[in-house]
Amino acid sequence: MESPNKPSQGHRAGVGKAPQNENRAPGRRHQTDSLDEVARDGTWLTIGKLAKLAEVSTDTLRFYEDESLLMPAKKTEAGYRLYGDDAVRRLDFIKHAQHCGMTLLEIRQLLELRADDNSCCSDVRSLAIRKKLQLEHKIRTMQAMSQALGELIDVCTAEDHPLDDCPILAALESSIAKQNHDSH
Numbered sequence: 001m002e003s004p005n006k007p008s009q010g011h012r013a014g015v016g017k018a019p020q021n022e023n024r025a026p027g028r029r030h031q032t033d034s035l036d037e038v039a040r041d042g043t044w045l046t047i048g049k050l051a052k053l054a055e056v057s058t059d060t061l062r063f064y065e066d067e068s069l070l071m072p073a074k075k076t077e078a079g080y081r082l083y084g085d086d087a088v089r090r091l092d093f094i095k096h097a098q099h100c101g102m103t104l105l106e107i108r109q110l111l112e113l114r115a116d117d118n119s120c121c122s123d124v125r126s127l128a129i130r131k132k133l134q135l136e137h138k139i140r141t142m143q144a145m146s147q148a149l150g151e152l153i154d155v156c157t158a159e160d161h162p163l164d165d166c167p168i169l170a171a172l173e174s175s176i177a178k179q180n181h182d183s184h
Contacts (some may be wrong), residue, residue, distance in 0.1 A: 044073070044082040048098075054091050067104055069094060069111065101135050 049138045064070035065081075070090055072081035090111075097107045109127060113119040155167045163169065 016091065044084060045088070047072070047081045047083070050078060050083045050087065050091070053088075054095070056091075056095075064094065064104075065089075067108065069108060101131060 004086050045053070047058050047061050054061075061070060065072070067177065070083075070087055073084040073087065074082050076082060092105055093111075094104075097110060102110070104125065110124060113123050115126070152168045152171055161167075
């Protein structure tokens, strides 16, 4: 039976490990460097070790598995998930895409495009452009909300008024009443 903490046959722990960057203080490695090191090392990782390296929960990794975004390379006889360098790279890809504002659905689409021999760079570019336009729309909407809230704050100059005289609450209530009246 294979132990989940030991590398599988053909992979020896520590062999081929890249040296740490001497310019950094000990214990101050970046998370991406740790993932890259594991990918070069070739060791198998349990779900817990991968989660710790990637700074995500094991539940997140299981969710990614349920969403077909990340799959273990194999499982031990005891059912432990073992991840290799492909999973490390895939998780790094997912995290970078999320940082760019991509949803898991969009990330799955990117991964599907990557795996499709008929896809090309323009397909990926189109998805990225579509996402950028969505983000810009969301930013404009949030700026409008911020401006509307700023205007309400500007109206409320006396902080010692009782709640019955609060201009912010009055403006919100009149807005709700107007919306209800307009919808009938």
